Amino acid sequence: MLKTIDLRSDTVTKPSQLMREAMMNAEVGDDVYGEDPTVNLLEERAAKIVDKEAALFVPTGSMGNQLAIMTHCERGVEAICDSLAHVYHYEMAAAAMFSGVQLHPVDNLHNDLGLGNLKDHFRDPQSFFPRTRLICLENTLNRDGGTVMRPEQMAAVYRLAQEYGLSVHLDGARIFNAALYLQCDVTDLTAYADSVMFCLSKGLGAPVGSILAGPKDFIAQARRNRKAMGGGMRQAGILAAAGLVALNNTALLIHDHEKARHLAAELSTVPGLKIDLGKVQTNMVMVETENMTAQEFVEKLSAQGVLVGTAGKFTVRFVTHLDVSMEDIQNAVEIIKEVVAYKNA
Ligand code: TLP
Numbered sequence: 524m525l526k527t528i529d530l531r532s533d534t535v536t537k538p539s540q541l542m543r544e545a546m547m548n549a550e551v552g553d554d555v556y557g558e559d560p561t562v563n564l565l566e567e568r569a570a571k572i573v574d575k576e577a578a579l580f581v582p583t584g585s586m587g588n589q590l591a592i593m594t595h596c597e598r599g600v601e602a603i604c605d606s607l608a609h610v611y612h613y614e615m616a617a618a619a620m621f622s623g624v625q626l627h628p629v630d631n632l633h634n635d636l637g638l639g640n641l642k643d644h645f646r647d648p649q650s651f652f653p654r655t656r657l658i659c660l661e662n663t664l665n666r667d668g669g670t671v672m673r674p675e676q677m678a679a680v681y682r683l684a685q686e687y688g689l690s691v692h693l694d695g696a697r698i699f700n701a702a703l704y705l706q707c708d709v710t711d712l713t714a715y716a717d718s719v720m721f722c723l724s725k726g727l728g729a730p731v732g733s734i735l736a737g738p739k740d741f742i743a744q745a746r747r748n749r750k751a752m753g754g755g756m757r758q759a760g761i762l763a764a765a766g767l768v769a770l771n772n773t774a775l776l777i778h779d780h781e782k783a784r785h786l787a788a789e790l791s792t793v794p795g796l797k798i799d800l801g802k803v804q805t806n807m808v809m810v811e812t813e814n815m816t817a818q819e820f821v822e823k824l825s826a827q828g829v830l831v832g833t834a835g836k837f838t839v840r841f842v843t844h845l846d847v848s849m850e851d852i853q854n855a856v857e858i859i860k861e862v863v864a865y866k867n868a
Contacts, residue, residue, distance in 0.1 A: 525828040528851045528858075532832065533697075533725045533779070533806060533844035542729065542765045549764035553757050554580075555750070561760030565767050569734040572770065573698075573713040573721065577742035579735045579749060580763055584609075584696045586754055587720035587735040589617045591692040592657065594745045595718070598623030600656035602692075603644055605632040607666035609694055610659050621752070625653055633664050633672045638679055645687055658684050661694040662701045662712060666834060668799070669783075669807030669842075671701040677715035695721040696733070699773045700805040703780065717741070726776050726806060727769035728845045731762050775845060779806035782843040782852050789856040795863045808841040809834060814866050823866070827858045 529535045538546070552558035562580050570578035581587045588610050592602055602618060604611050606628035610618060618624040629644050631637030646652035658680060662672040677693075684691045693716035695701070695709075702709040713719045718737035723729035735745055749755060756762070787803040790796050790810060797811040812820045817833040824831055834840040843852070 526851075526854075527828045527830060528847060528855045529830045530841045530843065530847065530855065531830050532842050536728045536844050536846045538730045538765055539728060539768070539845075542768045545764040545768050546761050549760045551758035551760035554759045555755040555757060559758060559760040559763070561767070562763040565763040565770075566734070568767065568770060569721075570736050572709065573695075573719050573734075573736045574710040575713065575719065575736035576739040577736065579742050579745050580756075580759060580766065581733050581735055581749060582731060582754055582756065584694070584720060584722045584724075584733040585614050585617065586749070586752065587733045588614065588659070588692070588694050589621060590735055590745045590748050590752070590754075591718045591720060591737075592618045592624050592659070593622040593748050594741055595657045595690045595692060596622055596624045597656070599653060601625045601627045601646065601653045602657040602659055603627045603629055603632070603641075603655060604659040605637070605661060605664060606630045607633075607664055608659060608661050609665050609696070610661075612666060624657075627655070632680075633660070633662075633667065633670070633676070635676065638676060641680065641683060645689070655687070655689060657690050657692060659692045659694060660716065661696075663697045663704075663805050663807075665696070665807070668802040668809035668840075669697065669700065669805040670802050671704050671804050672712075673705065674707060674711045674715065677712060681715035690718070691716045693719040695719045697722070697725055697805065700726060700776055700780070703773075703776050704804045723766040723769040726779055726844060727772045729762075729765040729769035732766045734766075772845070776806065779843040779845070780804075782806075782847065782849055783808050783841070785849065786841060786843065786852050786856065790859060793860055793863050795867050796859075806843045810839045810841065812837050812839060814863075820862070823862045824859065827862060829855045829858050
């Protein structure tokens, strides 16, 4: 039987045996009363890892980002983000829906090109413009193919934000991938944001869960907002236990990066496919299709057991993770070559 090779996202991993055992044995309590020892331990450890005063366990990365926006901003203000940002493209306009916040996308915010113009996007408070209140960064930048933002770039944004009295939130869903690529400590990146969200349920392999970290009073308010959003979980230690195991998986991400590099190198030689190898920095590969649409390519691969996702009309996204081996990647490469050769013939 055809073995499915699922490269749609690093969210598809299934919890390891170790995680399942940790979940089964977790000590739990009612977290809404602050009485779940496993959640408390996860929040304490997570805060330390990103060097923030406090942390909050949330069900999803989206909720973490949205709580950050809700907690940093009053209604009717603007939050600046990269025009490729997850908060802008993939969170169902939640900032508008739940926080009354308008997102203000800026091209190339993540590289030196956009950084030079960032100040021009801050609104003049003397006019009828909405007030600028927050800058959301994303590292790695998903829609750009998992590219990293260097600490110097983050520092430049942070300095400017401080100068203008703005807050900075970091969507660090894959911040450990960024730190690994940059060969720096994760705190060298999180230092340049007031709040940070990171995901346990992506490359780190937990079934559920993300962390929002920041100053104590900010997290206290975010905790109230989480409850208002229906995210106050009870015996959530069952899930936090998997999160604690996931925190030990950061060193494994190196294999995901190797697999992505291998996949990209192989596919870059295939006529009909185009890859910017310079952007293959972490666990994603963006492939441009020349002779068919992304949707057609996805369907043809899916029929052969290789699952991938579209990221544009002619762009397909491949994501490596814990549950695909180098052998799976090699098998996927052979299948892709056949599918493309058939189409080119
Ligand atoms: N990203 C998912 C999809 O939503 C696109 C994926 O498969 O990559 N920030 C970033 C940078 C993300 O990539 C994601 C998930 C989130 C936030 C949201 O996390 P969840 O899915 O837990 O809400």
